[in-house]
Amino acid sequence: MTGTLVLLRHGESEWNKANLFTGWVDVPLSDKGRAEATRGGELLAEHALLPDVLHTSVLKRAITTAELALAAADRQWIPVQRSWRLNERHYGALQGKDKAATLAEYGEEQFMVWRRSYDTPPPPIEAGSEFSQDADPRYAVLPPEVRPATECLADVVVRMLPYWYDAIVPDLRADRTVLVAAHGNSLRALVKHLDGMGDQEVVGLNIPTGVPLRYDLDDDLTPLKPGGEYLDPEAAAEAIEAVKNQGKK
C-alpha cells in the first residue's frame, strides 16, 4: 500500500452562495465556507488523519480552506505546493453568470450539458472581458496555448494528470498522508481517474464542499475502497444534494 490521500473541496465561496458560475475567478469563502473548512480540519483531527504535505490550486477559496482546516488540526506547519493544474474548471463565457438565470435562458438540458457533460465545454470567454484572467499575474508564466478560455471536464483531466503523477504521486509513494485542497470539478476529474469511472458515469458525480474524502491506495494507485470514504458521510450526502440542485432555486 502507498500513502493516504485526502481530498478536500473548498468550503462554500461567496459565489457558491450567490449562485454564480465561478471557474477561475478568485472569490473568497463565505462565512459558512470558513466554518465548513474548520469543521473539515476537526474531522481530520478526530480521525487521526494528519496530513504530512499539502497540495492546493492557486485560487484563494482552496488555499484558505486548507489553511483553516490545517489550523483546526494543528498542522499549519506542513510543506505546501500549489499549482494552476488543480484549479477549478475554467467556465468560459459562463464565468460570473447567475446559474438560475442561465438555466431559465437556455433550459435544463443545455444547462446540465455545460455543468456536467464530460466533453462539451461552455462557449469560450472573450479576451479582456470582466471575468477573464488574461491580466492575472499568477498565470503570466504559462504559454498562451496552455491558458484556457474554457474547459470541459475532459480538458481538466488532461491538464490535472501531469500534476498528479509528477507532484502528488511521489508524496504518496513516500508513504505520506497527502491533503489535496481543490475544487468541485478538478476533484471530479481526479476521482474519475482514481476510480476508473466512465465518461458517462462521471456526469452523476458531485463533490460536497468542506468534507474530507479519504482514499487508501494500492501499490498500483488503485483505491482499496472504490469511491473512498467521506469522514462525515451524512454531511457529505447533504452537501452533494445542495451542489446538484444549484441553479434550481
Ligand SMILES: O=C(O)[C@@H](CO)OP(=O)(O)O
Ligand atoms: O461555478 C463553479 O465554478 C462550479 C463549482 O462551484 O460550479 P458547478 O458545480 O456548477 O460546476
